[in-house]
Amino acid sequence: MPTLNGGYYHDVSAVLITTPMQQTQHFLVKMRGMTPATPHRRIVLGITGGIAAYKAAELARLLIKQGVEVQVAMTDAATHFITPATLQALTGQPVLLDQWQDDKGMSHIHSSRIADAIVIAPATADFIAKLAHGLADDLLSTLCLARDCPLLVAPAMNKQMWSNAATQRNVRQLAADGVTLLGPVSGVQACGEEGMGRMLEAEALAQDILTALSVASSDELAGMRLLITAGPTYEAIDAVRGITNRSSGKMGYAVAQAALEMGAQVTLVSGPVSLTPPAGARVVDVTSAAEMFAAVQQAVPSSDMFIGVAAVADYRVAQPSEQKIKKSDTSLNLQLVPTPDILGWVASQPKAPFCVGFAAESEKLREHATAKRKKKNIPLLAANLAQDAIGADDNELVLFDDAGEHVLPRTDKSTLARALLRHAAMLYKKGNQT
């Protein structure tokens, strides 16, 4: 008879149900017709009083779909935005609300003891302040203080509240205390303004939480150390102007996220982008091609695979002006000199990691990609049409390797990233066997 195997459910209909936790999961499986193929994980989802509280319902649903057991705890303010009944119906568990009306007794300690993580989504400015100061004047803040598991916090607030010096100070304190911050991002806010403070969408949050819980979708890259570059570079002309390109960093960040989900350790060297880095990645922020090169040089010796997704400038200004260049009636000549060839350098190292290059072409994709792979002497190159790829959420890739070309049809960048990594992992393993 199939049974629980190392915490993984295989044949749900025949699983032996022994513990209350397994019973709950079995209930969810029966009720929602799900067949989780992930290790059993349990989180406390803390909801605080912000407009984004409605997104917590979708987040709970997505996590449950992935086999995560979700125990919701809400602040009093949160109940003004979404009803506990909704969360109770979605999770199949009574919602924790009041430390003084506690049927189970000592919920403030017990619930955090059996959780693999506490996730606060949305996290108000007020709640972040409480966390930063170790306050415990309601059930959720007491749960956080009494925890012995990771705490993940997804801030959500108006841009002025976010940029307020007090909030920024509190956020820095949380980071220093080892709390993982998920977002926020910039965008249109409930108040109609636009700016930083919007909570990540439920799907992105679910991904980050699953990654943090090590609920990897596969272990194809388990134990591997990946070095990934992403985004554009910026080459200064003077104090305020520079040469850059329209790369958004979305593809590189999707590759980093997928690599983490596949069990890899990830170092992400990122040019200037406005994206939230995937939770769990070691991120090195850089600006220019020279800085990116230096960061890569440092990380290469401890990397098994290098994936150069960044759109690195080919040229930089020979002598950038320290001051802003004044406008005049005469023409201005800038001397441009080549930037370092990062991929070429990595591939030419005596103990080079397995190298994957990216080529963004505006025409003659096959011709240029094949030539680039040959010139750089790399085993795998992913090519895309720049005009289709830059800034977009979906893309089409053509992979070039010794066996020929492999088309990854148009789809979202996360799906493409997983397919690319599967292909790279397959070639890497094949290479190591020969």
Ligand SMILES: Cc1cc2nc3c(=O)[nH]c(=O)nc-3n(C[C@H](O)[C@H](O)[C@H](O)COP(=O)(O)O)c2cc1C
């Ligand atoms: C309509 C409305 C919307 C609010 N939205 C937010 C928000 O998005 N983010 C935030 O930090 N506070 C927001 N607040 C303020 C919080 O609800 C308030 O600070 C509350 O005390 C937070 O309590 P809690 O942190 O215990 O949940 C909002 C208040 C109101 C009345």
